[in-house]
Amino acid sequence: MAYYALKRLGAVFLILIIMSLVIFLSTHALPKNTAAMILGHYSTAETQAALEHKLGLDQPLRIQYLRWASGVLHGDLGDSLVMNRPVAPILWRALANSAVLAGAAMVMVSIVGLSLGVIAAVWRGHSTDHAIAIFTYLGLAVPEFYWGLVLILIFSTTFHLLPSSGSGSVSMGFGRYSSHLVLPVITLTFSLLAHVSRLTRSSMLEALDTNYVRAARARGLPERQVILRHALRNALMPAITVLAQNFGFLIGGIVAVETVFAYPGLGQLLVYALQRLDLPVMQAAVLMMTATFCITNLAADLLYGWINPRIRYGGGVD
Amino acid sequence: MNSAAPLLDVGNLTVRYASEGESFTALHDVSFTLQPGRALGIVGESGSGKSSIVGAILGILGPAAQMQGNVHFENRDLATLTPKSRRAVLGKRIGSVFQDPFTSLNPALRVGRQIAEPMIWHLGLSKAEAMNRARSLLGDMGIQEPVAVANAFPHQLSGGMKQRVLIAAAMACEPTLLILDEPTTALDVTVESQILDLLEALRQSTQISLLFISHNLRVVKRVCDDVAVMYAGQIVEMGAAEYVLGAPSHPYTKGLLASLPILQAGSRGLRLPSISGHIPQPSRPELGCVFASRCPFSEPACNASPQNLTTPPGSHQIRCWKALSVGSWPAQVAVSTVAPKFRRGDALVNATDLRKSYKAFGGWAGWRRLLPSLQNARSANSTPVAVDTVSLSLSPGEVLGLVGESGCGKSSLGRLILQLLRQDSGSVEYDGANLGALSSKALQNFRREAQIVFQNVGSALNPRHSIGEALERPLVLFDLVPASQRIRRVEDLLSMVQLPLSYRTRFPHQLSGGERQRVAIARALATNPRFIVCDEPVSALDVSVQAAIVNLLADLRDEFGLAYLFISHDLAVVAQISDRIAVMYRGRICETGPTAEILERPQHPYTQRLLASAMYENPKQADRVDGQTVGTAHS
Numbered sequence: 001m002a003y004y005a006l007k008r009l010g011a012v013f014l015i016l017i018i019m020s021l022v023i024f025l026s027t028h029a030l031p032k033n034t035a036a037m038i039l040g041h042y043s044t045a046e047t048q049a050a051l052e053h054k055l056g057l058d059q060p061l062r063i064q065y066l067r068w069a070s071g072v073l074h075g076d077l078g079d080s081l082v083m084n085r086p087v088a089p090i091l092w093r094a095l096a097n098s099a100v101l102a103g104a105a106m107v108m109v110s111i112v113g114l115s116l117g118v119i120a121a122v123w124r125g126h127s128t129d130h131a132i133a134i135f136t137y138l139g140l141a142v143p144e145f146y147w148g149l150v151l152i153l154i155f156s157t158t159f160h161l162l163p164s165s166g167s168g169s170v171s172m173g174f175g176r177y178s179s180h181l182v183l184p185v186i187t188l189t190f191s192l193l194a195h196v197s198r199l200t201r202s203s204m205l206e207a208l209d210t211n212y213v214r215a216a217r218a219r220g221l222p223e224r225q226v227i228l229r230h231a232l233r234n235a236l237m238p239a240i241t242v243l244a245q246n247f248g249f250l251i252g253g254i255v256a257v258e259t260v261f262a263y264p265g266l267g268q269l270l271v272y273a274l275q276r277l278d279l280p281v282m283q284a285a286v287l288m289m290t291a292t293f294c295i296t297n298l299a300a301d302l303l304y305g306w307i308n309p310r311i312r313y314g315g316g317v318d
Numbered sequence: 319m320n321s322a323a324p325l326l327d328v329g330n331l332t333v334r335y336a337s338e339g340e341s342f343t344a345l346h347d348v349s350f351t352l353q354p355g356r357a358l359g360i361v362g363e364s365g366s367g368k369s370s371i372v373g374a375i376l377g378i379l380g381p382a383a384q385m386q387g388n389v390h391f392e393n394r395d396l397a398t399l400t401p402k403s404r405r406a407v408l409g410k411r412i413g414s415v416f417q418d419p420f421t422s423l424n425p426a427l428r429v430g431r432q433i434a435e436p437m438i439w440h441l442g443l444s445k446a447e448a449m450n451r452a453r454s455l456l457g458d459m460g461i462q463e464p465v466a467v468a469n470a471f472p473h474q475l476s477g478g479m480k481q482r483v484l485i486a487a488a489m490a491c492e493p494t495l496l497i498l499d500e501p502t503t504a505l506d507v508t509v510e511s512q513i514l515d516l517l518e519a520l521r522q523s524t525q526i527s528l529l530f531i532s533h534n535l536r537v538v539k540r541v542c543d544d545v546a547v548m549y550a551g552q553i554v555e556m557g558a559a560e561y562v563l564g565a566p567s568h569p570y571t572k573g574l575l576a577s578l579p580i581l582q583a584g585s586r587g588l589r590l591p592s593i594s595g596h597i598p599q600p601s602r603p604e605l606g607c608v609f610a611s612r613c614p615f616s617e618p619a620c621n622a623s624p625q626n627l628t629t630p631p632g633s634h635q636i637r638c639w640k641a642l643s644v645g646s647w648p649a650q651v652a653v654s655t656v657a658p659k660f661r662r663g664d665a666l667v668n669a670t671d672l673r674k675s676y677k678a679f680g681g682w683a684g685w686r687r688l689l690p691s692l693q694n695a696r697s698a699n700s701t702p703v704a705v706d707t708v709s710l711s712l713s714p715g716e717v718l719g720l721v722g723e724s725g726c727g728k729s730s731l732g733r734l735i736l737q738l739l740r741q742d743s744g745s746v747e748y749d750g751a752n753l754g755a756l757s758s759k760a761l762q763n764f765r766r767e768a769q770i771v772f773q774n775v776g777s778a779l780n781p782r783h784s785i786g787e788a789l790e791r792p793l794v795l796f797d798l799v800p801a802s803q804r805i806r807r808v809e810d811l812l813s814m815v816q817l818p819l820s821y822r823t824r825f826p827h828q829l830s831g832g833e834r835q836r837v838a839i840a841r842a843l844a845t846n847p848r849f850i851v852c853d854e855p856v857s858a859l860d861v862s863v864q865a866a867i868v869n870l871l872a873d874l875r876d877e878f879g880l881a882y883l884f885i886s887h888d889l890a891v892v893a894q895i896s897d898r899i900a901v902m903y904r905g906r907i908c909e910t911g912p913t914a915e916i917l918e919r920p921q922h923p924y925t926q927r928l929l930a931s932a933m934y935e936n937p938k939q940a941d942r943v944d945g946q947t948v949g950t951a952h953s
Contacts, residue, residue, distance in 0.1 A: 210421060211416055211417075211418055211421040211422040212421065212422055212423055212424040212425070213424075214378060214416065214422075215414075215416055215422045215423070215484070215487075216424070216435075217376075217378060217408070218376050218378065218408055218409065218414040218416075219408065219409035219413075219414075219435065219436040219487065219488075219490075220404075220405040220406065220407065220408035220409030220410055220436065220439065220440060221405070221409070221435060221436065221439055222405065222439065223401075225435075225439070229427075230424050230427070233424070233426045233427070234424065234425065234426050237426075
C-alpha cells in the first residue's frame with residue numbers, strides 16, 4: 001500500500017511538471033507579441049520593450065521557464081499585471097472560496113446522489129426508479145448555468161429569499177455567509193447528481209444480485225441490513241472513486257457557475273484574467289486547477305485502496 | 319422413512335417461470351418429506367429443477383416465479399409466511415450453504431462478523447458474545463487458527479476454508495435443518511473429501527437434518543440416507559440411498575450411474591456408456607414420460623399417459639410404469655480400432671524445461687527490484703511460478719492426460735505448449751522444429767495443426783456468430799477451402815461431431831452445454847489439426863453428457879489419428895481416454911507414466927493422495943450397476 005501510494009505520488013509530480021511546461025509554453029505561443037497584446041493598440045515599440053523587460057520576456061524561453069518554475073516552487077507566483085499585486089494571495093483567497101463551494105456541493109452530491117442511487121436500485125423498474133432517472137438526467141442534460149439562472153429568477157428575483165450573487169464573509173455570521181452558498185451549491189449538485197446516482201444504482205444492482213447477498217438473505221437478516229451493510233458497502237467502492245474525482249472537477253470546472261453567481265472563486269478569477277490577458281494570474285490559476293485535479297484523483301485512488309480490503313491486505317493465506 | 323412428524327414436508331410443489339408470455343415449468347408436482355436427523359439428497363443434472371426446490375423453501379425464487387403447493391417446516395407453511403416471519407425461520411431454524419464458496423462471502427466484511435451477524439439478529443447476542451461464538455464455531459469446523467481466520471477477509475482464505483466458514487455461518491444459530499446446494503462442486507477432490515468428512519462429523523454431533531442438493535451421485539451416496547433423483551422438474555425415483563443408487567430401478571438413474579467414469583485405465587477399443595440427447599425444453603409431463611426420448615427402453619406405451627410416482631411392492635418410489643421389467647443400462651460399447659504403438663523419440667510435441675511465472679505488478683516489477691526497501695512480505699512472493707521447469711513429450715496420435723488440482727499450472731502448461739503464452743525459459747518443439755525460432759509464417763502452420771478446446775463452453779463461442787459462422791472462421795483465416803465449398807465443409811464438421819446440419823444457422827445460446835462443446839470441438843477440427851489441447855473439456859458438463867463427449871473425442875482420435883493433451887482435474891475422466899498420465903502439482907510434473915501404471919502403482923505421495931480422494935468418489939466396483947462390464951478393482 002505504501003509502495004502503491006508512493007508510486008502514484010511520483011506520477012502526480014511527473015504530471016505536474018509536464019503540465020507546467022504545457023501551460024507555460026501555451027501562454028507563450030500566443031499569435032501576437034505578448035507585450036503588444038497586453039498594451040493594446042496604442043503601444044509603441046519603446047513601451048513594449050519596457051514591458052517585455054519588466055516581464056522578463058526578452059530572456060531566452062528556457063530561462064523564463066526556470067525562473068517561473070523556481071518562483072512557483074518558492075510560493076512566488078509573480079505579480080498580477082492588471083491588479084499590480086502579487087498573485088499568490090489573490091489565488092489563495094479564490095481557491096479557499098472555491099473549496100468551500102466545492103466542499104459543500106460535494107457533501108450534497110454524496111448524500112443526495114448515493115441515496116437516490118440506492119433508492120432507484122431497490123425500486124428497480126418501479127415508477128420511483130424512473131422518476132429519479134428523469135430528475136437526475138435533467139440536471140445532466142441541461143447546462144448548469146441555465147439552472148443557475150432559473151434558480152436566481154425564482155429565489156432571488158421573484159421571492160427575494162436568497163442572494164443571487166457574490167460571497168459573504170464569515171464575519172457576517174454563519175446564516176448570512178451560507179445564504180450566498182445555497183443557490184450555487186444546488187446548481188452544482190444538480191449537475192453532478194446523474195453521474196453519481198446512476199453509478200451507485202448500477203453498482204448497487206450488481207451487488208444485490210451477488211451470491212453473498214443471497215446468502216445474507218438466506219441467513220434471515222433484515223432487508224435493511226442486507227441492503228445497507230452487505231450490498232451498499234460493496235457498491236460504494238466505485239461510487240466513492242467517482243465522487244472524489246468529481247471534487248477535482250468541482251474545483252476546476254465551476255467556471256460557469258461562479259460566473260453566473262458572480263462568486264469570487266478560482267473559476268471567476270480565471271475568467272477575469274483571461275479577459276484582461278493577465279498572464280501570471282492565468283498561469284497560476286490553471287496550474288492550481290491542474291494540481292487540485294491531480295491531488296483529488298490521487299486521494300480517490302488511495303481512498304479506494306483503503307476501503308477495498310483486497311488491495312489493502314494483499315494476497316491470500318493458503 | 320418412518321412416520322414420525324416430518325421436519326420438512328414439501329407437498330405438490332410446482333414452480334413456473336413466466337416471462338414475455340412464455341411459461342416454463344421448473345418443478346412439476348414435487349413431494350417429499352425429511353424426518354428429523356435424516357439426510358435427504360436431491361440429485362439431478364443441470365436443468366432438472368433441483369435448485370428451484372431450494373429457492374422455493376427459502377423463498378428466493380425471484381419475482382418471475384409462480385409457486386404452487388406447500389412447504390411445511392416445523393409445522394408451519396413457509397410458502398404462506400410473511401417476509402418478516404420467514405426471516406425469523408431462515409438462518410435461525412434453517413441454515414443454508416450455497417454452491418460457490420468463492421462468491422458467497424461478502425468481500426468487504428471480515429469473516430468473523432459474517433458468522434456473528436445471524437447470532438446478533440436471531441439470538442440477541444451482544445457483538446462480543448457473538449464474535450466469541452463465531453471463533454469457537456470456526457474451531458468446530460476444523461479450522462486450526464480460528465482467531466486469525468475470524469479476523470481475515472474472504473479473499474485471504476482458500477476455497478475449502480471459505481466453505482468451512484459458510485458452514486459455520488449456517489450452523490451459527492443451531493438450526494434443525496441444513497440445506498446444502500452443491501456445497502463441494504467448486505472444490506478440488508481432496509478438499510471436497512475433507513468437507514464431506516466435516517458434514518458427517520456434524521451430523522453425528524448435532525443430529526441436524528440435511529437437505530443435500532448435488533449433481534454428484536457419489537457425494538450424495540456418501541452423505542445421505544435417502545435420495546430423490548430429479549429429471550426435468552420431476553422426482554423420478556426416491557428411496558433409501560443404498561437402494562436407489564445401489565440397485566436403481568428407473569432407467570434415468572441407471573443411465574446416470576452407468577455414465578460415471580470409473581477409476582480404471584480406459585481401453586482404446588471401448589466407449590463409455592452414456593445417455594444420448596438432452597433434457598427436453600420445455601418438458602411436458604402431461605404427455606407421458608419425460609425421459610422417453612432418451613430412454614433405450616422406451617416404447618409407444620410410455621407416451622400414452624402421464625407417469626406417476628408409484629411404489630412397487632418391496633421397492634421404493636419410481637416414476638416408470640415398466641420399472642420392474644427393464645434390464646440394465648446398455649454397457650460399454652466395443653469398437654474396432656488398432657491401438658497404435660508409440661515409439662519414444664518420434665515425438666510430435668517436445669517441451670523442455672518450460673518455466674512461466676506471472677508478475678503481479680506488471681511493468682512496475684522492474685522498478686520494485688530497484689527499490690528493495692519498498693518490498694514487503696507480500697511482494698517478495700508476488701511472482702508465483704505457475705509452471706516450474708516442466709518437460710514432456712507427446713507422440714503422434716497419443717493421448718497424454720494432464721491431471722492436477724486447480725491452480726497447479728496445468729492450464730498454463732497447455733497454453734505454453736500452444737505458444738498462446740510465452741515461456742520465461744525453456745523451449746517447445748513441434749514436429750522437430752523449435753517454435754521459438756520459427757518465422758511468423760511457419761508459426762502460422764503450427765497454429766493450423768495445433769488447436770485448443772476450452773473448458774468454458776459458455777464463453778468459448780462468440781454469442782453473435784451463428785454456429786456456421788463460427789465454424790467458417792478458421793476456414794477463412796487459414797484459407798483452407800474455396801468459398802464455394804465452405805458450407806459443405808461446415809456440414810461435414812457438424813456431422814463429425816454428430817450435430818444435425820440444421821444447427822448451422824443456430825446461435826450458441828440456443829444450444830445446450832454439451833452441444834456447444836461439440837461445436838467447439840468441430841471448430842478445432844476445422845483446420846485438420848494433428849494435435850489438440852483439451853483444457854478441461856468436460857468439467858462444466860453433466861455426467862451423462864461428459865461420457866458422450868469423451869466418447870466423441872475418442873472416436874475422432876481414432877478416425878483422424880489425433881494427439882491430445884487432455885487436461886482435467888478429474889482423474890477418472892483422464893483415465894478413460896489417456897494412454898499416459900502426467901500428474902502436476904504446484905507447477906511441476908511429479909509423476910508420468912502409462913495410465914494403468916499410475917492408477918495401480920502411484921509413486922509420488924501427491925499422486926497417491928489424489929488417487930485416494932478419487933477413490934472416495936469411486937469407492938468400489940460393486941457400486942456399479944449390475945451387469946456392467948467392469949475391470950479389476952483397485953486398492
